Amino acid sequence: MKITSLRTYLVAPRWCFLRIDTDEGVTGWGEPVVEGRAHTVAAAVEELSDHLIGRDPMKIEDHWQVLTKGGFYRGGPVLSSAVAGIDQALWDITGKALGVPVWQLLGGNVRDRARVYSWIGGDRPDEVASEALARKKEGFTAIKMNASAQLRLIDTPAATQAIVDRVASxxxxVGDEFDIAIDFHGRLTAPMARRVLPLLEPYLPFFVEEPVVPEMSDHIGDIVRSTSIPIATGERLYSRWDFKKVLDQGIAVAQPDLSHAGGISEVRRIAAMAEAYDVSLAPHCPLGPIALASCLQVGFAAPNLLIQEQSLGIHYNTGSDLLDYLVDPTVFRYEDGHVALPTGPGLGIEVDEKAVQRAAEVGHRWRNPAWRRDDGSLAEW
Known part of the structure; x- marks a missing residue:
């Protein structure tokens, strides 16, 4: 079997899908994207295709090594995301060719269902409380929330208290039989993190995600030691070498993104590496159905999976949502806050090719907002 073509599709709301075809009619799908840089990643996929055309798609590890290390310049989110989507598609092809799910190729499933959480929005305490209750009524047992809007480098007591009030509400x-994860998107400076996190401890958050930007990874150990709250990070770390720095400093939850951190091949290695540090796995995935399917293949084979992010109904999904590009959306049916083991071959999903082609005719140019503080300086989004 040989690879004959690679084609990318930019589809709403902000995703990039990849289709890899073979001369035996087996097709694989991947999701290579950096949100807000989808066109750039698509161009990187096209450049990398020179290595793949005419090659055996089932030599996944060899392709991964060449695509990530064969060029003189390495690393970064664009390259690792392009490789991630290619890697997902190659695993999809291999599983389909052999008639088994990818999790079977990774050593088999270690669980029968995986816990998932849902996002909520809202800026006022009463809004986030009502949204959390709505998710609880839908059967979810955990949510994740944005902790704040833009913050000053060291903000006021009022801004600090507003963060606490959101979580308290x-x-x-929802009571104590429900988990609350708090995402700071790197909006805290290290001094603000040391101020805010101890105030959140009485509410026992599930974890606090990305309290500081990844450039501050060398200092995350100080934040870990300043609080009893489990610290999570990883959506902007792109390799096992990036994760080595934070695993050494005592994080509790590793959050690699299957569409950013080198795909299935690299994230399964990150998961195993994290396990050696007694760190749980919670893959980042506010993306589309191919990314989620890839996450679940790893998660069902990883002993240290904590929970899985999924984007159904997330505020980013304007115009299209998680299930819109699937022939059978019931593969992602959630019951009691869990998703069942996918049993189909490859990634376990069937992509609706006609829906993808229609959406790609429109495309998108999604960009994240540029936030500014009250003095006009740029703030973390």
Whole structure:
């Protein structure tokens, strides 16, 4: 079997899909994207295709090594995301060719269902509380929330208290048999993190995600030691070498993104590496159905999976949502806050090619907003 073509599709709301065809009619799908840089990643996929055309798609590890290390310049989110989508598609082809799910090729499933969480929005305490209750009624047992809007380098007592009030309102509404994860998107400076996190401890957050930007990874150990709250990070780390720095400093939850961190091949290695540090796995995935399917293949084979992010109904999904590009959306049916083991071959999903082609005719140019503080300086989004 030989690879004959690679084609990318930019589809709403902000995704990039990849189709890899072979001369035996077996097709694989991947999701190579950096949100807000989809066109750039698509161009990187096209450049990397020179290595793949005419090659055996089932030599996944050899392709991964060449695509990531064969060029003189290595690393970074664009290259690792392009490789991630290619890697997903190659695993999809291999599983389909052999008639088994990818998780079977990774050593078999270690669980029968995987816990998932849902996002909520809202800026006022009463809004986030009502949204959390709505997710609880839908059967979810955990949510994740943005902790704040833009913050000053060291913000006021009022801004600090507003963060605490949001979390407190949710805990009061949902009770103690429900988990609350808090995403800071790197909006805290290290001094603000040391101020804010101890104030959140009475509400027992599930974890706090990305309290500081990844450039501050060398200092995340100081934040870990300043609080009893489990610290999570990893959506902007792109390899096992990136994760080595934070695993050494005591994080509790590793959050590699299957569409950013080198795909299935690299994330399964990151998961095993994290396990050696007693660190749980919670793959980052506010993306599309191919990325989620890839996450689940790794998660069902990883002993240290904690929970899986999924994007159904997330605020980014304007115009299209998680299930819109699937022939059978029931593969992602959630019951009691869990998703069942996917049993189909490859990634376990069937992509609706006609829906993808229609969406690609429109495309997108999604960009994240540029936030500014009250003095006009750029703030973390």
């Amino acid at each position: 949710i805990r009061e509404a």
